[in-house]
Amino acid sequence: AGWGIDAEASEGIWEEIPSEDRHTRVEKPRLKEAASHGLVGEFTRLIEPHSETDPAAVIFQTLIASGSMIGSGPHFRVEADRHTVNEFLALVGDTSKARKGASRGHSIRLCRRIEEPWAETRIKEGLSSGEGLIWLVRDLAEKDGKIVDPGEAYKRLLLTESEFASTLSVLERPGNTLSPILRRAW
Secondary structure (H helix, E strand, O other): OOOOOOOOOOOOOOOOOOOOOOOOOOOOOOOOOOOOOHHHHHHHHHHHHOOOOOOOHHHHHHHHHHHHOOOOOOEEEEEEEEEEEEOOOOOOOOOOOOOHHHHHHHHHHHHHHHHHHHHHOOEEEEEOOHHHHHHHHOOOOOEEEEEEOOOOOOOOOOOOOOOOHHHHHHEEEEEEOOOHHHHHHO
């Protein structure tokens, strides 16, 4: 509770785009005020006057980073399904102008202050294969009663890719297992 968008605020969080002619004039959508309540909203309002990042990007990046940091313990049920605070996000904006990386930087800085060991060891960049992703969260492996691989004790992982086009290229490689592994991770 208090981290980001609650159930009531999530319905209709985007303001209507004011435009008489949507074919000639395009404005970026803005979040409604209700979408920026709680601690994440307060954090976003604190940095907004000092940053060029879009407040929506800061909110979303902070929800993603904090969800990874919190892990899969806290959850709620939707019918028979267990929903944790781990999420996926793809931010889309103009190259070199949208400040997507800057919004991630703000969220990482906040999380680093909350839990530095997680930030130092569990934030990784790049998606190359399903096997590579599994390696980052692998379990301990034993053979003949001896540990041959200690595995990764901490499963919480924030995996980032600054250029989503790179991920799309990887997904097109013949035999690449990244797409089904990502779908299962969801």
